[in-house]
Amino acid sequence: MSKQPISSSLRNFLIIWLGQLVSGIGSQMTAIALQIWVWSITGKATTLALVGFFSLLPSLIITPISGVIVDRLNRKLLIMLGDTVAVLTTIVLLFLYINKYLQIWHLYVAAALVGTFGQFQYLAYSASVSLMIPKQHYDRASSLDFLSSHSAIMIAPALAGYFYKLIGLVGIWLIDISTFLVAISSIFLIPIPQPVQTEESQENFWQDIGYGLRYLNTNKSLLFLLVANLLFMFAHDLGASLYIPMILARTGDDTLVLGNLITSAGFGGVIGALIVNKWRGFKNKIRGILLGMISIGLLKIVFGLGRTIWVWIPIQFLFSLSFTTSGSADNAIWLAKVAPKVQGRIFATRSLLLQLASAVSALIAGPLADKVFIPAFSQGGSLVGILGEIFGTGTGGGIAMLYVICSICMFLVGLAGFNVPLLRNLEKTVPDHDEVAM
Numbered sequence: 105m106s107k108q109p110i111s112s113s114l115r116n117f118l119i120i121w122l123g124q125l126v127s128g129i130g131s132q133m134t135a136i137a138l139q140i141w142v143w144s145i146t147g148k149a150t151t152l153a154l155v156g157f158f159s160l161l162p163s164l165i166i167t168p169i170s171g172v173i174v175d176r177l178n179r180k181l182l183i184m185l186g187d188t189v190a191v192l193t194t195i196v197l198l199f200l201y202i203n204k205y206l207q208i209w210h211l212y213v214a215a216a217l218v219g220t221f222g223q224f225q226y227l228a229y230s231a232s233v234s235l236m237i238p239k240q241h242y243d244r245a246s247s248l249d250f251l252s253s254h255s256a257i258m259i260a261p262a263l264a265g266y267f268y269k270l271i272g273l274v275g276i277w278l279i280d281i282s283t284f285l286v287a288i289s290s291i292f293l294i295p296i297p298q299p300v301q302t303e304e305s306q307e308n309f310w311q312d313i314g315y316g317l318r319y320l321n322t323n324k325s326l327l328f329l330l331v332a333n334l335l336f337m338f339a340h341d342l343g344a345s346l347y348i349p350m351i352l353a354r355t356g357d358d359t360l361v362l363g364n365l366i367t368s369a370g371f372g373g374v375i376g377a378l379i380v381n382k383w384r385g386f387k388n389k390i391r392g393i394l395l396g397m398i399s400i401g402l403l404k405i406v407f408g409l410g411r412t413i414w415v416w417i418p419i420q421f422l423f424s425l426s427f428t429t430s431g432s433a434d435n436a437i438w439l440a441k442v443a444p445k446v447q448g449r450i451f452a453t454r455s456l457l458l459q460l461a462s463a464v465s466a467l468i469a470g471p472l473a474d475k476v477f478i479p480a481f482s483q484g485g486s487l488v489g490i491l492g493e494i495f496g497t498g499t500g501g502g503i504a505m506l507y508v509i510c511s512i513c514m515f516l517v518g519l520a521g522f523n524v525p526l527l528r529n530l531e532k533t534v535p536d537h538d539e540v541a542m
Contacts (some may be wrong), residue, residue: 109236114237114238116294118234119290120229120296121245121293123290127187127284128252128253130280130283131280132256132260132264132468133276134194134280137273137276137277138211140264140274141273141438150479161219162223164463165457166223167223167456168450170223171315171449171450171451172449172495173225174320175447176448178298179232180291182227182229183225183229184229185224187287188215188223188225188288190218190221194277197210198274198277198278198281200275201274201277226455227539232296233439234440234442234537236297239440242385243389243433245440247377247379247428248377248384250376250431251374251377252498254370254377254529255374256373258367267279273494310372316449319446323534325526325529325530325534326442328435328456328524328527329390329527330457332397332520332524336517337462338464339364341465341512342465342468342469342510343408344507345388345465345466346503346507347507348470349503350358350500353500354411354500355356355413364417368417369424371428372420372421372426372428373424379425385429386430386433388398388531392429392430393520394518394519394528396430396518397515398518399423399426399518400423400426400514401512401514401515401516401518402511405508405511406419407507408495408507409494409495409504409527414486437530437531438451438454440536440537441530441536442537444537472506477502477505478499478502481496481505483498485502
């Protein structure tokens with residue numbers, strides 16, 4: 105059987121994706137190298153956490169207006185602007201470091217700046233996918249996004265660790281700058297279509313900010329899909345906040361085990377993305393999403409009950425694979441059902457709500473573990489005699505029980521989804537955007 109030729113539109117998308125992949129690996133290397141540098145001069149985990157906080161904070165603030173801007177302005181320029189700000193910020197940090205002026209607060213400002221323009225770039229890129237490629241390739245495009253993120257997880261830590269000793273932070277920054285130039289060049293050379301603007305898409309700017317919520321309120325099936333994702337990701341991210349402490353507590357702070365698990369997660373995500381890219385994903389995408397939630401929940405229950413690397417590694421691989429395949433189906437639905445001219449606003453609303461769920465789960469995970477579950481599994485705790493045999497005792501046992509509870513909630517969200525007709529029948533009741541008169 106002869107292979108089907110790759111369309112020029114898909115080829116253009118692959119060129120841009122490849123540029124962003126290279127840039128993403130460079131950025132991840134820099135992030136890891138900076139963590140090593142910050143830890144070497146402060147020895148404080150809080151300092152590292154604050155860099156991530158200042159990276160996330162701007163996106164929470166500007167997301168409501170970023171979607172409006174993405175739908176109104178040239179998306180190609182916004183994508184290029186994100187990379188340009190990132191590379192200029194890197195150059196400034198490099199200058200400060202070489203001249204021995206670099207301080208921790210500079211990293212907070214840089215993280216906030218890059219996070220702000222990175223949000224515009226992410227939305228502009230996401231909203232351009234459906235304009236660049238035919239809808240039969242939406243699953244493939246979504247899987248490639250997972251492939252790039254998990255490839256960075258696999259590749260960047262090893263490269264950063266090696267190059268940090270060989271060429272130092274300056275050398276890694278120079279590599280990062282060169283990868284940004286690759287990304288900017290790929291975008292500059294490839295045409296990115298703009299959505300057709302109508303009177304509807306040119307509402308009053310401030311009224312436009314609430315468009316995403318109004319749209320979802322009138323499209324109940326998509327609203328139910330978003331609610332299912334919010335509930336699932338809230339439980340997922342709450343458990344994810346406990347992941348590293350649980351592994352370290354179970355293994356006596358064995359970072360080698362943790363590193364192997366992170367690599368296994370990246371490998372599972374890459375394999376999942378390659379499967380979707382070859383297989384084209386689920387024919388019934390809603391079914392794939394809900395089954396994915398159920399399988400991820402079940403796998404994480406086993407992971408939380410496990411106490412050895414021989415249990416954790418295969419489970420880690422499988423739920424990363426499942427997360428990628430079901431996540432690709434979810435992204436493909438949003439690309440297919442939401443018209444390109446409003447995707448910036450809708451995707452911004454979706455992103456904001458998911459980020460808020462993630463932020464809340466991260467805030468409550470620590471207090472729940474430290475104040476409730478760990479004391480209950482400590483010596484003389486109320487649950488040691490009842491559940492100690494199942495989860496173990498001490499810090500590891502307490503965190504493991506909370507992790508398993510989160511996993512059960514993820515499983516129940518997927519199971520409940522099959523009993524909601526508006527969600528279960530979404531693909532039949534909601535037409536694709538190209539089937540609706542624009």
